[in-house]
Amino acid sequence: MKWENVHLWEGKARLPQEAKFIRLREDKSLEVPDNPVIPYIEGDGIGPEIAPAMIHVVNAAMEKAYGGRKRIHWVELLAGDKAEEKTGKRMPEETLEVLKEAVVSIKGPLGTPVGKGGKSLNAVLRQSMDFYSAIRPVYWLGQPAPIPDPQRVNVAVFRENSDDVYMAVEYMPKAENTKKVREFLIKEMGVSEYALPEDCGITIKPMSEYKTKRHVRKALRWALENGKKVVAVVGKGNIMKATEGAFINWAFEVAKEPEFEGKVITEGEPSEGQVLMVRVITDQMLMQLVLKPEAYDVIVTQNLNGDYISDLASALVGGPGFVPSGNIGDGYALFESTHGTAYDIAGKGVANPLSLTLSGAMMLEYLGWKEPALLIYQAVKSAIGERLGTPDIAGGFRRMGLEAKELSTMDFARAIAERM
Numbered sequence: 177m178k179w180e181n182v183h184l185w186e187g188k189a190r191l192p193q194e195a196k197f198i199r200l201r202e203d204k205s206l207e208v209p210d211n212p213v214i215p216y217i218e219g220d221g222i223g224p225e226i227a228p229a230m231i232h233v234v235n236a237a238m239e240k241a242y243g244g245r246k247r248i249h250w251v252e253l254l255a256g257d258k259a260e261e262k263t264g265k266r267m268p269e270e271t272l273e274v275l276k277e278a279v280v281s282i283k284g285p286l287g288t289p290v291g292k293g294g295k296s297l298n299a300v301l302r303q304s305m306d307f308y309s310a311i312r313p314v315y316w317l318g319q320p321a322p323i324p325d326p327q328r329v330n331v332a333v334f335r336e337n338s339d340d341v342y343m344a345v346e347y348m349p350k351a352e353n354t355k356k357v358r359e360f361l362i363k364e365m366g367v368s369e370y371a372l373p374e375d376c377g378i379t380i381k382p383m384s385e386y387k388t389k390r391h392v393r394k395a396l397r398w399a400l401e402n403g404k405k406v407v408a409v410v411g412k413g414n415i416m417k418a419t420e421g422a423f424i425n426w427a428f429e430v431a432k433e434p435e436f437e438g439k440v441i442t443e444g445e446p447s448e449g450q451v452l453m454v455r456v457i458t459d460q461m462l463m464q465l466v467l468k469p470e471a472y473d474v475i476v477t478q479n480l481n482g483d484y485i486s487d488l489a490s491a492l493v494g495g496p497g498f499v500p501s502g503n504i505g506d507g508y509a510l511f512e513s514t515h516g517t518a519y520d521i522a523g524k525g526v527a528n529p530l531s532l533t534l535s536g537a538m539m540l541e542y543l544g545w546k547e548p549a550l551l552i553y554q555a556v557k558s559a560i561g562e563r564l565g566t567p568d569i570a571g572g573f574r575r576m577g578l579e580a581k582e583l584s585t586m587d588f589a590r591a592i593a594e595r596m
């Protein structure tokens with residue numbers, strides 16, 4: 177990459193003199209300078225192809241919207257394969273330090289080597305800044321999609337990111353410590369042997385009031401700020417009363433907090449400036465997303481359900497290649513593509529850059545820069561409307577019997593930038 181506002185890693189992260197860090201105020205709101213440092217991790221596999229494409233499009237939108245008055249300084253940080261090659265570590269200390277200092281950042285996919293041990297880098301990143309909500313706004317921009325009228329899909333999935341079975345409190349079948357846990361539950365807690373046979377494994381599913389409520393507040397604030405109408409609280413509370421049931425009850429307690437008085441209603445028709453909060457059982461939601469996706473604007477749910485629901489919602493608009501995501505905590509935010517490293521197509525220049533590019537647009541909105549974000553959405557729509565795209569997009573159009581022009585990753589990014 178040869179843009180002057182891209183500062184590649186050279187033995188260490190290069191922080192340009194002319195750039196400033198975003199500041200986190202006491203109340204966790206952001207103070208964004210006109211020339212912020214935005215760290216980026218290009219990622220593994222197709223990362224080195226989609227990251228420059230995203231930067232190209234975001235740079236073009238910033239230039240078009242602000243004519244140089246506001247400018248991002250992209251600072252490369254290492255993680256994953258490239259970090260291992262250059263520093264011997266998959267997640268160098270420097271990366272975590274600069275990410276924290278810069279408050280807002282963006283990353284491509286990172287591979288988790290199977291069977292090599294070590295924690296997933298994504299998990300390390302999420303925990304390091306307590307990004308407790310994973311947000312995926314799912315909308316359709318004209319790409320080939322598997323359902324009729326995909327414009328009906330416009331839903332933001334808020335997945336809790338710091339709780340649930342992902343905390344990995346697990347006891348493997350037949351292990352010594354599993355025997356202890358099992359004996360305790362049977363002897364001390366009166367659990368039946370039918371429920372816990374000798375050969376069972378046990379996964380603990382913790383869910384906390386504090387973690388749930390901060391997540392639900394974030395979803396409600398977002399819904400109100402963005403003029404949304406219906407927020408569905410999703411879980412299987414009828415079966416898991418102590419966890420998903422509790423989550424749903426806590427969510428409705430949040431709706432009664434003074435901050436949301438008169439703004440969040442739980443029955444009736446929401447009027448201007450109000451949202452309606454409803455509860456929906458997970459399996460119902462999965463079905464309704466397919467049959468009636470227009471019914472919900474925001475889905476707020478737990479970690480595991482959020483994983484399933486966000487993948488299904490993404491599939492409705494053509495797959496994760498088209499959907500952005502943000503991991504957000506108290507002010508700190510890390511935006512990322514939703515797909516993986518796609519090692520099978522890496523290095524061929526065919527990867528679809530939209531998930532990361534739209535994550536870039538989502539990041540701009542988070543910084544309060546709505547004009548360039550809007551330019552990106554409109555330009556992507558125009559390019560797809562002309563049936564331009566990477567082979568996955570062009571192939572999708574052809575399967576629909578339509579002609580389409582196939583472009584490389586970077587040419588697609590250029591085509592998007594030219595349509596602003």
Ligand code: NAI
Nearest residue numbers: 284285286287288497514515516517518520521527528568
């Ligand atoms: P994947 O998303 O990398 O690939 C699944 C399929 O989708 C492949 O056929 C791939 O070619 C295709 N694909 C994915 N992104 C594409 C794009 N932008 N354009 C065109 N085609 C695309 O999922 P997989 O194979 O399960 O995971 C590979 C690695 O990625 C694993 O190590 C996994 O841990 C990691 N991963 C990382 C994530 C992250 O950093 N947030 C998220 C998901 C997976």
